[in-house]
Amino acid sequence: MAEGSYHHGNLRAALLERAEAVLTESGPAGLSLRGLARDLGVSHAAPARHFRDRQALLDALAVSGFTEFNRRLREAAEGSGGVELRLEELGRAYLGFAVERTALLHLMFAAKHEEQSSEELRQLGHQALEAASRLVAEAQRTGVVRPGDPVRLAQVAFSTVHGLALLAVGGLLDDTPLTEATALALQVLLDGLRPPG
Known part of the structure; x- marks a missing residue:
């Protein structure tokens, strides 16, 4: 062209x-x-x-990735349906992005933690967790999720779906279809988030 x-x-x-x-x-x-x-x-x-240089390109790519990632997660968290359904959709949105755009997700998280990363990148890097923790806090108010720091609970939830995404893209799910593994992971995760008793 x-x-x-x-x-x-x-x-x-x-x-x-x-x-x-x-x-x-x-x-x-x-x-x-x-x-x-x-x-x-x-x-x-x-x-x-x-x-201006290769690093500026990488930063712009990470910013672009976080913008799309955050949009998907925000739409899932703020979507229609009950809070439990939105928690599931949030997990599916995270997994979908991670599996579709794995290399970009790795770049995004690496760039966010570099010392020279921009303030914009650091702020964008926190937005997904903020959306998730707001949804967890809402779920706590309705009795769906156990008491505790919503940010910590959101971090645990993200680590679960991120781990599943790594297994999927690494070809480590063997014969288990991703849809089946996702449904099971989200069920176990939501069961674990429920109040005890």
Whole structure:
């Protein structure tokens, strides 16, 4: 595609889209601004109009990933239906993103914890947990979830679905279909979150 065919910010979006594809195929080490320019058929200097260097590209990719991840989780947490159903949907939304966009999720969490990560990235990195902890607090008020710190309970819930996602993308579920493993994990998780007795 000719460089002139990218206009009104389309090149930035195309660079991010191609960067995620390269990330999935080759990992972060395979990403370079020059390589993306070559892949998109633009001059090697064109990406510099949008990203000052490779790190800026990686940060923008992480920001883009967190924005989509947070949107999916927020929609699940604030959706229609009872609080228990929304807790399940939240788990499914997390798993869906993690399985569909595994390489991006790894980059997002790695970037969030780097010392030079931007304030925007740090804030975006906390939004999913905040949405989950608000939903857990709502579930506590209705008696569906045990007492305790909603943030800690949300962290435990996220660790469960994140662990299942890692097993799924690592091919470690053997013959168990992901839908079956997801249903069982969410059932066990919700049973564990219920008040004792």
